Amino acid sequence: MIAPGLPTPFAEDVLDVVASIPPGSAASYGDVARRVGRGGPRQVGTTLSRYGSGVPWWRVVRADGSPAPVLADEALRRLAAEGAPLAADGARVDLRRARPWPDPALSDPGG
DNA sequence: GCAATGACTGGTA
DNA sequence: TTACCAGCCATTG
Numbered sequence: 001m002i003a004p005g006l007p008t009p010f011a012e013d014v015l016d017v018v019a020s021i022p023p024g025s026a027a028s029y030g031d032v033a034r035r036v037g038r039g040g041p042r043q044v045g046t047t048l049s050r051y052g053s054g055v056p057w058w059r060v061v062r063a064d065g066s067p068a069p070v071l072a073d074e075a076l077r078r079l080a081a082e083g084a085p086l087a088a089d090g091a092r093v094d095l096r097r098a099r100p101w102p103d104p105a106l107s108d109p110g111g
Numbered sequence: 112g113c114a115a116t117g118a119c120t121g122g123t124a
Numbered sequence: 125t126t127a128c129c130a131g132c133c134a135t136t137g
Contacts (some may be wrong), residue, residue: 010134029119033133043134045118050135057118068118075118 010038011047018048021059023082026098028063035101059084065092 007015013036020035021027029041036044045068048057058075061067065087067075072091080086085097 008135033119039134040132041119042117042132043119046116046133046135047118049118052118060118062118063120071118 007047007051010036010043011051013038014044014047015051015055018044018052018055018057018060021056021100023056023059024084024098025100026059026061026065026079026084026093026095027100028061028065028095030063031095031099031101032060061093061095063095065095065098067093 014032017032017035027035029044032044033039033041041063044060048055048060052060056078058067058071058078061075066072076086076091079093079098080090085094086092087094
């Protein structure tokens, strides 16, 4: 039971990774694509748009921490409700602290 | 098989 | 920090 219709093998991996993101955390499309090891950030977004109806898609945002314009309202509400580290703008997520897969190369050297 | 589309990303000014 | 451009790759018609 993966998703409605027939998601491609690539989509299955994407959905699996997104579903692996714990509540209160968030990751970027690029991060998910890297976890999948195939395709790119655009494929992750396109896949979620078609099969993301069964995964916490709101935990996936752009590289700058802001969700897509068609999700900004919904995603930000879900993230704030889960206690995700939002930025001072309240319209972005602090991936630096929300990232479920901390990268030593992306860690904040000053923080 | 070809061309077009898309919930993106990184570098430069 | 904000804005513009080119690259990337799977899915769709």
